[in-house]
Amino acid sequence: MGRYVIRRLLQMIPVFLGTTLLIFLMVNVMGDPVAGLCGDRRCDPATAARLRTEFGLDKPVWQQYLTYMGNIFTGDFGTAFNGQKVTELMATAFPITIRLTIVAIVFEIVIGISLGVVTGLRRGRPVDTVVLILTLVVIAVPTFVTGLLLQLLLGVEWGVIKPSVSSEAPVDELIVPGLVLASVSLAYVTRLTRTSIAENARADYVRTAVAKGLPRRRVVVRHLLRNSLIPVVTFIGTDVGALMGGAIVTERIFNIHGVGYQLYQGILRQNSQTVVGFVTVLVLVFLAANLIVDLLYAVLDPRIRYA
């Protein structure tokens, strides 16, 4: 187990270097960011030159990358064009996005898995058909449509929620955005759980458990569900990363000042320091989530062992 974890951690290093390099190059390809700082007029050349030196833009790209990576290891993620430290931006953005992600994941787990279990056990019944059709609809409708629709209905027409989230973004204001963010994944979770449950319901160990005379509840929760969760856990685990980075649309609609907002602004202003910094952290989150998922397999299924 320990060796397995170490091996996986070592594998992360090339992945980490590769992704940061790619992002760094992509942001650089977009061209000179300084020209955009002066609006529809030309920056005065002397100031522009000084700014380029200050942000290290006058050096070749490989040298910029090396300096940047060197700084990252000392905890210095650079400075955004508006003079704020990128670490400062992260400190305000990540807690908000993490809260939003947690809300979304909770929705996925609670609603998604329950619906999956119910439909999996009642295959072919009306409940199953209705939920299947509903999930199909949710998957087919893009997030921004669901988001704008809920915002208009709940926020403007009925006045149940505020259409935008305040800058502190407390959990209760994040419930609707979280639901929107989770909606598509939620549908997938339902479908995955349903298939998995349906498949395992006929497995030998379930029949044995039933034959032993165990109560139905125990059979379903301890034996059937636990073994059926492996594909679902994989999905949810990788989804953590996707939700955090992919919240751009949802964050824009509900005006949440999280990671998506900072990334969007960073890209518009071609601020490589912000973009690379945030993506680097997202890459780390993604890698960590994957590792945790793999380790969870062993917990869920006694047949899986890591040497």
Added chain:
Amino acid sequence: MRGATQARWAACAVAAALAATACGGGGDNGGSGADGIVSSSWGDPQNPLEPANTNEVQGGKVLDMLFRGLVRYDPETGEAENEIAEKIESEDSQNFTVTIKDNWTFSNGEKVTAQSFVDAWNYGAALKNNQKNAYFFQYIDGYDKVHPESGKATADTLSGLKVVNGTTFTVRLSQKFSLWPDTLGYSAFVPLPKVFHTDHEAWLSKPVGNGPYTIDQYAKGSSMNLRRWDGYPGADKAQNGGIDLKVYTDNNTAYTDLTAGNLDLVDDVPASQLKNVEADLGDRYINTPAGIIQTLAFPFYEKAWNTPDAVKVRRGLSMAINREQITGQIFRKTRTPASDWTSPVLGEEGGFKKGLCGPACEYDKAEAKKLIEEGGGIPGGRLTISYNADTGSHKEWVDAVCNSINNVMGDNKACVGGPVGTFADFRSQVSTQKLTGAWRAGWQMDYPLIQNFLQPLYYTNAPSNDGKWSNQKFDDLIDKANAESDKAKAVTTFQDAEKVLVEQMPVIPLWYQNGSAGYSDRVEDVSLNPFSVPVYDRIKVK
């Protein structure tokens, strides 16, 4: 919405059963009357909030509430009026003596003195401080020493600035510029307190100024709460208790918040909502001229565009654009067809002259085609109009302009749009003369003077003359106008220079941009100034 209160509470009860949802919606807890708080949409300022470093509207909004300068532009007429200045005098249009009023202080109690101005201007001009508006100080003597085009600065302070006593200082310009006092209303010229220089970091995290508001709370990137400063010595005291600025990533969300009653003021109505705005807001929608003009610019560093024949082509292209139709259908009257190179906010006296461009800016299909063909057709056989595709919905109108030109030419490929991914990249290509076709250009005035619409854009090698157009006659007329001590005469001479543009058509004027805003029924007396910034201090809460 008022009738829906009961339904809302019912819905709230349902929602509360699911989770503790924030119930409330409509109405802010901002109080009412003279102490009422107005909530307003905001965007994250692009640069640190230093006066000489802020060149866009979002940062400008804050500076406008936080600072007052020597001169202030009347929010309605745009006319320059003395604010802190007692008088600004000159006998030769080059040496000015500035006397300030004695009763002004910063909100931290420090007195506003001549030194506060001189120190602030020296800071703004110095190359080492990376101030993006440093060029505002370029007319002051000694600017080339503290801010050389290349290399190191050889002086720390502007030699043209001298403090005489606590309330007086003198300014020597490097050239004659009779209208110079009228430029002093721009935020780059405001005075700064000592703490700005001594504890810069602390000042940046909570700026201190001398305007009608003080900052109560500032959460960078998300919100700023400004409160009325009761000790404000000026005549334009705030009519409300304060302004809460909230950053919106998407102006659509801000608009939704306004219609739901969570926000009092949106100063940028999204283009996609313009067709609903009358129905949603009625007379709470403002659409007034702002000092912005949009144009099509051409590359004069390309030989093909720098010929006498190309003049005819540009004239023809200008006549091939149906401005009336595009401003009506795409912009829904938030733009006005341009017929000169300035802006209506200048007013007749300030130099705006409707129809100065004459028939060359009017749609005339037959004449347009004839002129373009006489001029030997579009250089290269096709006109590409470059624009940035990331913001400002430029694609729609560029396509419409191209359609208009294609219709005239009877050729579907005579004109095409050339999207560039980001604004920064677009500006970089424009300012380094990389484009070989036309591009969209815009100019937002720094101060309401006709000089500002002409000299920085069309004078030989001027900083924003990206197309590198050059014309001796034009340059001479500008020099003459700047030296003219009589304002009315100066304006007519500037207009003479503008007539050179009619003949040569170095850029095609398209339309004047309006500022648009919407507000809630909680507030009244909302207006936009000529810079399309809301006049916050005049807003009253009911």
